[in-house]
Amino acid sequence: MPSNHSKILVESIKRLIRRDAIFNLKKIVKKTHAADLSIAFRMLSIDHQHKLFGMIDDIEKKGILFSELDKDIFLNLIEGLEIDDIVEIVEHMPSDDVADLIDKMPKETSNTILGKMKKEGSEEVADLLSYPNDTAGGIMVPDFIALKENTTAKKAIESLQEEFHDVEMPFYLYAIDEYGKLVGVCSLRQLVVVPQETPLKNFMTTEVLSVQTDVDQEEVAKIVARYDILAVPVVNETNKLVGIVTVDDVIDIFREEATEDILKMAGVGEEFIETQSVLRNTKIRFPWLFASCIGGIFAFFIIGRFEAHLIKHAYLAAFIPVIMGMGGNIGTQSSTIVVRGLATGRFIIRDTWTVVTKELTTGTILGLIYGSIIGCVAQWQYDTITFAISVGFAVLSSMSIAALLGSLVPMAFAKIHIDPAVATGPFVTTAIDIISVFCYFKIATTFLNI
């Protein structure tokens, strides 16, 4: 559904609720995908949300809606629902989605729900919850098809109809040995095209890509993307198959990680805040601005130290913006390249030396070019060659230092396992502002020999 359709959907829903047109509402709810309903829910009052929710007949659809809702909306919604109804819905959901929901709920609610769930289901969920959220273990589904390697194609197909009829995404069948260890994989397609009496081990691929439960979710996603596969099996430390991560989750991981990185670089938290209240929005954005404020006050004191010179040479002030701007912008360029390069695996920490040298060279070349341009402007306006040279030199040093810091800092943060995206925003920008201003005044006062 193209995104402007959601407004039309919301408007129809509101109109029908006003008219109390139950029959038509039910028809809309029935034919709208849960993913689209979840977007409509963002724009509906809590009362209307409940009204609409009550009209969903299909319990599995209620479950999909639960998974698709934004956290705040989900928590508000379930507050008005009976615990037994919630339990019934989650019992019809895949256990990885249940684990995600449980994770969002207040401890008390989640304990009640887990307590009321059937034992098998709640154990699966508890298992998943025992892995950190952002690892293969935390995102895998325990629903997969595992068969002994000597099972025939025919038997395997029969098991799809019986034992595994509720496995969600059965693209691959995994072959395991007598200890449950992963030994091979074959596709559903291979299964139907081989002679029906062939055992799996005769046509399965034995070079199976797999990940251990503790592998970071981004790494898992990269594997799925690189090898164009639909699911990657997850094994424990003894190579026993415990779950799979499917491609639909991989898409979500990539989108989330990209959004997170972009927001962090701009200092606006990790999660999308536009749907949150103005107050919350303000609170999340406060800290980064605080860092920048402290940096600005620092720059103020630096300039204050040069006030005596400023009184004599007021025109010094006029070049502050361009020197800060050039340094800040090239610093942002360098750090963006490094942060995104690290995120997409374009380069790794061991490349630090190469990357930083290259950035510094680029920064120096660009600094020479822009230093000359801005120096010429200074010469043209003030006709003092020493001042013109000092302005040009300040631009050069600001830009080359900015390119150096902009590339080195995220690399260094990555090395000590601090997310480079977080660091890049406040840290680099503020540091570059201060250094640029300091260099400028130091160089200018030295050159002017005052």
Add this chain to the structure above:
Amino acid sequence: MPSNHSKILVESIKRLIRRDAIFNLKKIVKKTHAADLSIAFRMLSIDHQHKLFGMIDDIEKKGILFSELDKDIFLNLIEGLEIDDIVEIVEHMPSDDVADLIDKMPKETSNTILGKMKKEGSEEVADLLSYPNDTAGGIMVPDFIALKENTTAKKAIESLQEEFHDVEMPFYLYAIDEYGKLVGVCSLRQLVVVPQETPLKNFMTTEVLSVQTDVDQEEVAKIVARYDILAVPVVNETNKLVGIVTVDDVIDIFREEATEDILKMAGVGEEFIETQSVLRNTKIRFPWLFASCIGGIFAFFIIGRFEAHLIKHAYLAAFIPVIMGMGGNIGTQSSTIVVRGLATGRFIIRDTWTVVTKELTTGTILGLIYGSIIGCVAQWQYDTITFAISVGFAVLSSMSIAALLGSLVPMAFAKIHIDPAVATGPFVTTAIDIISVFCYFKIATTFLNI
């Protein structure tokens, strides 16, 4: 393969080449996935690339490698290959990948290759090339399984073994009517679990999501992501099925689009440049810095207009960095939220009013807070209440204007179909710098009544 393994791979390859250990090299090439080889190629000399390439026995693997290589490397590599060898390789590739390669080549080479290909293949490729690159038509594969709706499950499975044995990703079977129009879809899994004599129309889903050939690739990707499907059928204007877009391409689209947006916002082009030469790197980054340079020079002239005041009140200069910094940072926050919000479909152009109002409110609240803080610093340092108030007021106006521009500009650009990510970088940052400086001096000189 975790990314630090690629260095180890490259090192082993280099060592083996030095030792001329053909046998071991062949073994490594054989067991390494083409996606990993493509990364190793980035770090090998052209001679070594050719040596390695010659050792690939499997022609399909050569094709995958072609698709995975960076553009520059690919073009260099094929320069040293015989045209007939290239033709043989591309004939074994899926036609959407061939179309991508053809697109990268110089006109002359691509014409020769298309001319030498078998008619059927080159026609498929030419068809794909007739659609714009970034639309459903440009990214679809023409390999899909389409059967008449009254085909039985058994016949459908047989057709998988015969007619459709080389379809790459056969998750879904599409049902078409006698005019080739799309009427239903069923999964491979349904096919094996239903009684074998059932016709498709008895169990297929008739509510099929599809996209037209001219739909933007990002929109297509969003549909696949939203509904957790593995492929979406592409139809022409008469609803005739012409191709499918598969989930593996969707992952690539999301990753590319996120990288593009991030790089554009920082003004470093669209494609990843770290692997390019310093000179090219410099050239790509030049324009955005130029915009910022022009902005800085503009700010210089504004400050120049106030030089007479600056001579009397040199301390005015000391607050330039903090006022510019606060405006610039909140502007970046606002524009980042809007650009990413538009990209992920969090909000749409029709939300402009809501989003901008919210950003302006947030900017004003934060402006009041930081205006007070910075005003207090001014009061503490200079003990002149009118100056303190004017500094505070300048921070407030700079921050609220920045939040307004930061949210309004990308929305406006999106409305007139200019990519908001491109606009946000140079345009917003430069504008905010100039406006901040101007407001500050205007307010300060007015308040100080000079």
